[in-house]
Amino acid sequence: MNITIKNCNSIDSADISIEQGKLNVRYGVNGTGKSTIAKCLTLAARSEDIGVLCPFKHKASTEAATKPFIQGAESFSSVLVFNEDYVRQFVFQADEVIANSFNIFVRTPEYEAHLATIETHIKGIKDSFKDSADLNKLITDLQTLSGAFGKSKDGWAASGAWARGPGMGNRVVHIPEGLEDYKLFIQADDNVKWLKWQMEGTTYSSKSDNCPFCTSSIESKKATIQKVRENYDAKAVEHINNVSHVVGELGTYFTEDTRQNISTLTKSAGQISPEEKAYLVDLRRQIDLLLEKCQKLRFLSFSSLKDAGKLSTLLEDLRIKLEFFPSLNSDSARAVIDPINAKIDEVLTDIGSLQGEVGKQKSAIAKSIRNNKVH
Known part of the structure; x- marks a missing residue:
């Protein structure tokens, strides 16, 4: 295939x-x-x-x-x-059955029945993600914004899109003195393509005093043309475009104060300061924690429940408490997150049944292993 x-x-x-x-x-x-x-x-x-x-x-x-x-x-x-x-999943543990042993031993009808019942209990939580286009777009945009910080233990990589783009100063918004005539090109939607074209074209300026495009004289403008090359990097502008775009897409999912601060930082004329970087790193920490919880809820299954002990504690810990996400505690965010928490509440009202089914499933697996044990 x-x-x-x-x-x-x-x-x-x-x-x-x-x-x-x-x-x-x-x-x-x-x-x-x-x-x-x-x-x-x-x-x-x-x-x-x-x-x-x-x-x-x-x-x-x-x-x-x-x-x-x-x-x-x-x-x-x-x-x-x-x-x-x-x-x-298949590493043996001391005095314990093999994790996920149902992938090794025969899947019995008893196992399948318990699994189906468990899935019925948690289906509402998982369907919250399938049924909400807004939630899925929010997750995708948050993943994009988190990725813009790059990979680093402290949450901020010098090679990341934010550091190499807006973090160096937004010259798409703040055009250097003497380059104002290029404003329409620099601020156009296809500015990256134009910059690459312009920079490739400057290699021909040493061959003649005439424009390689229209052949008119550019002798008096060569210094200005070269200044574009000195002040702009196509990749940096691409990073500025991408970060600005995803920040705009997230829009009202941020609180009003956060939205204003982020907008200011993406449009700043100068390099990012230590306190501004610390602010953004904290924002990323909130985003990554929210994404981690969404990921666990989205793929909730018997495998993630079987070692949890008290399932009520596990589900309470997975509840998304936006009041502890100060940058994301907005009405728009609550509109997509509250339905997930409501589904968690529904499961908690009958947590005893779910706990029992998980216990039965674990017992069935242990029984299967005992029956197939090699002495």
Whole structure:
């Protein structure tokens, strides 16, 4: 079966062959897209939006040709990914059954019945994500904004899009003196393309005193033309565009004060200060915590419940308390988050039944292992 994948994380375009019902192995150095292929196939099999895999460079684009795309996986209903997380499930633990042992031993009708009952209990929580386009877009935009900070232990990477874009000063908004005549080009939607074109064109200025485009004299303007090259970097402008776009998309999901502060920081003329960076790092911390909770709720299952002890405590901990997210505690955010918390409350009203089903399932697994134990 041939699969085509485009515009997913590090993959611009890929054509791969997959054999159903078999282990398909992909070799490659880190960063070539092995995990992305697995994620793309998994999302497609679940009929979930692959938009979460959109490369950062295309986040601000509205062109259909830049959107994540997969073709050929329409017949997939499930995908198992053989990665480190999968292997970790099958490590023996002292005096304990094998984690996720149902993936090794025969799935009995008893097991399937308990699993179906457990899924019925938590279906409302998981459906909150499937049924809300606004919630899914919020998650995608928050992931994009978090990614703009780059990968770093302290939450701020010098190589990140924010640091290399708005963090160096927004010269799309604040055009340097002497370059005002270029304003329409610098502030156009396709300013990155124009900058690349302009900078490539300056290489011809040493060949003649005439414009390489219209052949009119540019002798008196060469210094100004060179000044564009000295003050602008196409990649930095691309980062400014992308960060500004996603901040605009999130809009009212931020509180009013946060929205004003973020807008100011994306449009600042100068380099970011230590206190401004600390403010943004704290914002990222809130975003990442919210995303972590959403991820756990979205993929809630027996596997995440079986080792929890008291399920009521687990679910209470997963409740999204926006009052402790000072930058995101807005009416718009509550409109999409409150329904999730309401579904958690519904499960908590009958938590005893869910706790019992999880216990029965664990007992059934232990029984299956005992019956298949090798002495």
